[in-house]
Amino acid sequence: MAEVTSPMVGKIFKIEVGVGDTVAEGDEVVILEAMKMEMPVVSPIDGTVKEIKVAVGDAVESDTVIAVIE
Amino acid sequence: MIEPFPSPWGTEVGLFQSLDSTSRYLWQQALDGAPHGSVVVADQQLSGRGRRGRQWHSPAGMNLYFSVLLRPRLQLDLVPQLSLVTAAALWKALSDDCLGLKIKWPNDLLCQGRKLAGILAEMKPGADGAEFVIVGVGLNVNAKVSDFPPELQGMVTSLSCECGKDFDLAELLQKILSELAFFEEIFYREGLKGSIRELINRNFFLAEKDVVINSGDHRRACRAHSIDDSGRLLATIEDGQKMAFASGEAWLEKGFYNVSGN
Numbered sequence: 087m088a089e090v091t092s093p094m095v096g097k098i099f100k101i102e103v104g105v106g107d108t109v110a111e112g113d114e115v116v117i118l119e120a121m122k123m124e125m126p127v128v129s130p131i132d133g134t135v136k137e138i139k140v141a142v143g144d145a146v147e148s149d150t151v152i153a154v155i156e
Numbered sequence: 157m158i159e160p161f162p163s164p165w166g167t168e169v170g171l172f173q174s175l176d177s178t179s180r181y182l183w184q185q186a187l188d189g190a191p192h193g194s195v196v197v198a199d200q201q202l203s204g205r206g207r208r209g210r211q212w213h214s215p216a217g218m219n220l221y222f223s224v225l226l227r228p229r230l231q232l233d234l235v236p237q238l239s240l241v242t243a244a245a246l247w248k249a250l251s252d253d254c255l256g257l258k259i260k261w262p263n264d265l266l267c268q269g270r271k272l273a274g275i276l277a278e279m280k281p282g283a284d285g286a287e288f289v290i291v292g293v294g295l296n297v298n299a300k301v302s303d304f305p306p307e308l309q310g311m312v313t314s315l316s317c318e319c320g321k322d323f324d325l326a327e328l329l330q331k332i333l334s335e336l337a338f339f340e341e342i343f344y345r346e347g348l349k350g351s352i353r354e355l356i357n358r359n360f361f362l363a364e365k366d367v368v369i370n371s372g373d374h375r376r377a378c379r380a381h382s383i384d385d386s387g388r389l390l391a392t393i394e395d396g397q398k399m400a401f402a403s404g405e406a407w408l409e410k411g412f413y414n415v416s417g418n
Contacts, residue, residue, distance in 0.1 A: 093232060093281040097403050123235065
């Protein structure tokens, strides 16, 4: 099991996966907007999305858990 | 078509007749190891993108659509400021020809209140800072009013519309890239806090205007002032409280500030 965490302070503007989806290492889980820049946050492992802990528009801090992959 | 030329970073500028998106193409090149300062230009984009997944109208042969790959050695939290650095470089490259050019936080250049250029910056985070950043620019150069879709007319403009003459795309691109390389160096030396912030605030479209800021799921009516050393928008909300917005977008809403504040 692995947690997908936010690399920095920002806002979630797009969620690319749903609970139960199969993902590969490097697949985009969410798109984070930090200031004026967009960045994909990716899955660290191959697996299935067990939980998504954020919604579009949520503000997140650095290291906030965004999703859980198992 | 623009003829090949070397970029200020010493790389060969990649020229294409047509791409889905210059940023998407360069993102793939970056994953494959393309060096800092790689530049990709397309005569036409089939799926040009703006911020938040919006489309960027990209017809052939009349405008500039290009992306630059940067591999900055910066703390991760400083990397997003490269969008504003790009806006400052564009302003410097274009302001002699385009009077009344303003920078709108966070990522547009406006002339007489109409959109002239847009910047879309995307980052791939790495283990220590950003692995790379792709800065994409769409600049309306020689397009005439009739070249824009009817729904955009009145909201957008081009250098040609503003100046009454056409521009050499290659010359203009070289000038912009030189300024971008120059401003990038300044930014690495002193951050936003010196001359870059000063340039932006001197030419800040939102200065002392009543705006609505959409930041995530919150909308706030406020009066915008300037940007701070971190590139955040400083504004006063209805109850007089000062706030600094790190993300979101702002648009003018005439009277909104006063109405909501009463």
